[in-house]
Amino acid sequence: MIVRENFELQLKELQGKIVELAELASGAITKSFTALENRDFEEALGVIEDDTKADLLEEEINDFAILLIAKQQPVAIDLRRIIAAIKIASDMERMADFGVNIAKSAIRIGDQPFILPITSLKEMYDITLKMIELSIDAFEREDITLAREIIEMDDEVDRFYGDMIRSLLRLSDEKNLQQVTQLSFIARYLERTADHTTNIAENIYFLVRGRYISRRD
Structure with missing residues (x-):
């Protein structure tokens, strides 16, 4: 019983490291886009300087997960939790x-007015x-309903991506290049x-169901 309790605590610790890495990723996206909108080059430089934090934490997660597999020899859903953590x-x-x-x-755009x-x-x-x-949220709760919602949202991002690229192509000349x-x-x-977030949602589905999501789901 004590062994199992210790393993549960270690899985919780692994989960906590994943959430910490997710917050670093979210923070990098937020700060960089804010820097773009506000022409805040100091904010942009801060994102670049902080990049090693995410790299080091990913390495720490991988090492921790491999150690758990080696020491605990987990099976079924516990093994899926660890495999999903590595992929996520x-x-x-x-x-x-x-x-x-x-x-x-x-930074490369600088303080130029946006062309559109x-x-x-x-x-x-x-x-x-x-x-x-x-x-x-879906990862912490192992919630496949949220995972499905994330996957569906990816189509919206793709639509806006297409709109943006088409608009930019119309303005593509030497002056604006x-x-x-x-x-x-x-x-x-x-x-x-958004694609990588969709991958995460698919891995959450795999974690819970033991198989990857299909069109039928």
């Missing part, structure tokens, strides 16, 4: 990287941030962040 940590770390990339693009309203970009950001928040390129990159980073 990888997605979260990539999302933090996208936050850094957005910050770099914000960034409405679609803002919509992508809002939905993506909501997806990250829901993924943390640098900003068109950087705004296209930012749109892509947000779209990829």
Whole structure:
């Protein structure tokens, strides 16, 4: 009984590290997009400087998870919890990287006026941030209803991504080339962040059901 209780505590600790990494990723996306909107280069530089925190925490999670497998030899749902944690940590770390990339693009755009309203970009950001928040909640609660909701939200991000790219292509000339390129990159980073959040939702579904979600679900 004591062994099981200790294992449960270790699984909780692993879960806590995942939530911490998710908050780092969410913070990187939030700060970088705010830096873009406000032309706040100090904020953008702060995101870039903080990137190693997410890298180190992902390594810590992987080491902790491997040690749990080696020492506890878990089966069934406990093993799925650990495997899902490793996969989710990888997605979260990539999302933090996208936050850094957005910050770099914000610096490259500088204080130039936007060549078009960034409405679609803002919509992508809002939905993506909501997806990250829901993924943390779904992971902590092992909630497949929330996981399905996250997966469905990815289609909205894809739609706004298409709108943004089409608008930018219409303005793609030599004068606007640098900003068109950087705004296209930012749109892509947000779209990829949503994709990684969808991966997390799919892994939460796998954790609970022992299989990946299908169209029938």
